[in-house]
Structures are given as structure tokens and as C-alpha cells.
Amino acid sequence: MANKVNPDPNSFPPVPGTNVSEFDAAFLARKEKVGEHFCQLHDGRKLCYFKDVPEAGEEGTTLVIAMHGGCEGKYKFLLREPLEGVTFVSIDRPGYGQSTKAAPGYGFPDAAKDLVSLAESLGHKQFILTGHSIGGFWCQQLAAALPNNVRGIILWAPVVDFGSIRRTDAFVKAAGQPPAALHPKKGMCGCILRSAFTSFSKKSKVFDFKENVKDEMKHGPIGYKEYAQDPFWVSTTVASWCAFTDSDGILTDANMCLFAGTHGLKVGVRGHQDITQVKCPVYLFHGEKDVDLGTKYPGAVDYLKHCYPNIVVETLPDVGHICVVGPNQASRDRFLRAIGAMPPLATSE
Numbered sequence: 001m002a003n004k005v006n007p008d009p010n011s012f013p014p015v016p017g018t019n020v021s022e023f024d025a026a027f028l029a030r031k032e033k034v035g036e037h038f039c040q041l042h043d044g045r046k047l048c049y050f051k052d053v054p055e056a057g058e059e060g061t062t063l064v065i066a067m068h069g070g071c072e073g074k075y076k077f078l079l080r081e082p083l084e085g086v087t088f089v090s091i092d093r094p095g096y097g098q099s100t101k102a103a104p105g106y107g108f109p110d111a112a113k114d115l116v117s118l119a120e121s122l123g124h125k126q127f128i129l130t131g132h133s134i135g136g137f138w139c140q141q142l143a144a145a146l147p148n149n150v151r152g153i154i155l156w157a158p159v160v161d162f163g164s165i166r167r168t169d170a171f172v173k174a175a176g177q178p179p180a181a182l183h184p185k186k187g188m189c190g191c192i193l194r195s196a197f198t199s200f201s202k203k204s205k206v207f208d209f210k211e212n213v214k215d216e217m218k219h220g221p222i223g224y225k226e227y228a229q230d231p232f233w234v235s236t237t238v239a240s241w242c243a244f245t246d247s248d249g250i251l252t253d254a255n256m257c258l259f260a261g262t263h264g265l266k267v268g269v270r271g272h273q274d275i276t277q278v279k280c281p282v283y284l285f286h287g288e289k290d291v292d293l294g295t296k297y298p299g300a301v302d303y304l305k306h307c308y309p310n311i312v313v314e315t316l317p318d319v320g321h322i323c324v325v326g327p328n329q330a331s332r333d334r335f336l337r338a339i340g341a342m343p344p345l346a347t348s349e
Contacts, residue, residue, distance in 0.1 A: 069133025073243020174299025
């Protein structure tokens, strides 16, 4: 992304706490290898994604669809090497990166149609979903909406769904949620958050990522140190953050996810799904130093256990929110372990 500050599209001001000021050569080679593809959707919109396949080819592989968090894009999930036996597809969610923004009134029934269209275009009916932060919220909702398609969900520090019947005031306090008054469209103080989102996207255009990593450096310095010493990992996050160039995507997230349980958004309203009906395997990986609203540890983990009694949980010591997943070997091992526990569904109607 060239700009007035950095005319070289492959260089940028050093990410705080790192010595990385240009895209890693190995990252650029992998980025070129996975390509940038588009799925034409039923309403004319386009969904942008990269596709990572094993050297042996796609035949017989498991499809995994990855969804990034708020204010970022598909390269959040770019790994150093393909996962064995997996076609790994990571999307720009609507309004981020190269994907068309969502139409007014867009909800999870629409998102479900989008993902089925994407999977079918790739020759699959069943798939596994994985997501980080708000992308993890999407995974939960889509698993509820598509029980005959989703084999399992792999969650990385997901935003919890307070639109569920499992919501209690105690859980909201423990996991955190933005005050209802800050809803960017319905809150009496919504202009505050709208302004913050606009400002944040403008900073991405000039590679100003200080706000992105401030809490991570403060609360999870040990995990951040591993991240900072890995130019490939830093490159994936910079490329991901560069997908946040306007506020369309995060405003959609605010309307569908961040304020669930407020302003009337609950199960059955505007297509909001009942996550307690999710029957597929659920794997959760969560940093013990996570302090973000909606993902705060241990409150978010306790709430997710309440929603999914059979959830498999691994808490990552000394790790915050951003560094819970990356191209490191530990994340790769966790992916393969979870995928291996998610067999094909008996039927996919």
C-alpha cells in the first residue's frame, strides 16, 4: 500500500516494539502463492479470499474457512506452509479489504448464504470455520445457522455473543461489552464510536499501528516478544491491518456483533441465531492476558463454557489478544489438532 509517507508499497514505519519496517521476503512469496480470488455472490457482491492448498493438491482435502477480526483482513491467517490435507481459505469479510460492503439490513442469514456460495464454488458442501475476535463471533453464529454444513469451529479469542439466552449481567461485566449508548447508529452517544472508527481507519492508511498493539505490549509482553521477533508474523498483521481503509466493515460488525443483547438484538431478531443450538465440536484458544472488551479473560472463557458445555479449551499463558494466533508452529499444531477432531458430518443436505 503506497502512500505519501511510504512510497515503497513493501516498506512501512517500524511496528512498535519491533524492528520490522518492510514486508518479509518469505511472506511476500507466500502471499503471491496463495493469490487473491473472488467469489461472485447471489446479489452481485464479491467476496475476496486467498486459497492455500497442499502441494499434493485439493482433491480429498478438508475445507477450512477463516474469518479475521475487526479492523483487519484476510492475511491475519496466512501461514508459512499449507496445512496437510487442508484447503485453507481466508476471506475479507464484507466491507474489509477487497470484499464488497454489506447492504443495509445485512445479517447472519445473509452471511450464511455467502459462505455456502463460497464453499460450493470451491467444490465443497461441508467445511470447518475458524475465526479470531469478531471473526470468532461470526463462526458461532454461522455454525448455528448452518448445522448441515459446518463440521466444527476453531475460535481464537472470540468476541462472545451476548444476544444469547445464556447472557447474564455478571457475564457481561466479566467479559466486557461497549456501553449501549455508544452504538454507532442507535446509541445516544454513537458519534463517539463512529468518529473513533473513522480515525482508526485513517491511521491504517499511513501505517500508524500504535493503537493496534498498545494493550498487547502492556498486558502480554512475553507473547508480544515472540511476535516481534518474527518478521513473517509481523508482516501478516501489517498486511491484515492495511485492509481496514474505511469504516464500512467495522460498522457492520457493530450492528451485528459488538452490541448483541442491547437495542433489542437477541435471538430471532434481525436473523440473530441461537448459539446454544450449536452441536458441532468447538475448540477455543484464548490468551490469559486478553483485556479486550468482549474477549476479556477469564470472563469470556467462562461464558463460552456456559454456552458450549463440550467446548475444548486451551488457555495460552502470557499471551494477549492479537498474538493468540499466527504463523508460528504452536498455532499450526493447534489447527491440526482441532481439525483432526472434526470429522465429516453424516449428512449435508
